[in-house]
Amino acid sequence: MTTTASVGAGTDTGTGVNAGTCESTGTRGSAGALLREWRERRGMSQLELAGRADSSSRHISFVENGRSRPSEELVLRLADRLDVPVRERNVLLVAAGYAPRYRQTPLDDPSMGALREGLERLLTGYEPYPALVVDATYTVVAANRGITMLLDGVAERLLAPPLNAMRLTLHPEGLAPRIRNLRQWRKHLLAQMERQIALVRSPELRALHEEVAAYPVARAERPEDEDRPEEVPYLALPMRIEHDGHVLSFVSSISTFNTPMDVTVAELAVETFLPADPVTVKYLRSLGP
The missing domain is CATH 1.10.260.40 (lambda repressor-like DNA-binding domains)
Structure with missing residues (x-):
C-alpha cells in the first residue's frame, strides 16, 4: 500500500492532541x-x-x-x-482524586500492531476509492493510493509531515483550486470542525479552524461551478474535484471505534470517499491497480 503517512508516523503520544498542549x-x-x-x-x-x-x-x-x-x-x-x-x-x-482509567498508547507501540494492520487492510481494500485515517486534529496518520492520486499538484510544503487533511483540502495551494463546489464543501468542513470544538476542549483544533477559515476563497471561474443543479440526484453533499481533465464526485463517510478503551484509539477516525456518480466509478476503475 502506498501511504501519504504511514500508520503511527508523526505522533508523540499516539494520536490526537498531544499531551501538554490540550x-x-x-x-x-x-x-x-x-x-x-x-x-x-x-x-x-x-x-x-x-x-x-x-x-x-x-x-x-x-x-x-x-x-x-x-x-x-x-x-x-x-x-x-x-x-x-x-x-x-x-x-x-x-x-475527583482517582487514577486515570484510559491509557494513551502510541500507534507505533507493538501492542497496537493488530490495529495498524487492520487499518492498513481496510484502506488498501477500499482502493481505488480514496480513504484515510486522521486523528483528533485532522493529522493524517495513514492514507491509500486513492488519496495520493488526488494530491497531484498540491504544493510540496503542504505535503511535508505531518500532513493535515484540512490544510490539504482548503489551502489555496492545496486541493481548493480544483474543488468545483469549494464554497459548499468549505462550509461543510468548517461546520464539522465547529461541532467538534463545541464538544471537546482542544486549543489546537480551535487554532486550526481559525487558520483554515481565514484562507482566501477564489471566485469561481464559471457560474456553474457553484450551487448548480446536477444531472445526478446526489443523496449527500458531494465533493466535486477536478483531476486530469475529469470532474470526480465523492460523498464522504466517517467511522470511529465503538467503546474505545484507549485515548489514541478514541481519537482516530477513518474517512472514506464513495463515488457519487457512475462517471467517477468508471474513471477510477480505468486507472487500474
Missing part, C-alpha cells in the same frame, strides 16, 4: 465543576442526568457544588451518560 491535560477545577460544565454543554438538567445515571438530582447537586465526593464508579457512569470523550474522562477521574 486544555484537558491541565487542572481546571473540581470534578463537580467539570461535571456541571459537561452537563450544561449537553443541555441536560440535574434531574434528567440523575435519571439516566440511576442517581438522584439531590446527589448530583451535591457532587456539582462540592458537598459530596463522587465515587469512581459514579464519575465513570456520569461521564458515559454525558458522552464525555475518553481523554476528558481521565481528567474527571484525576480531579
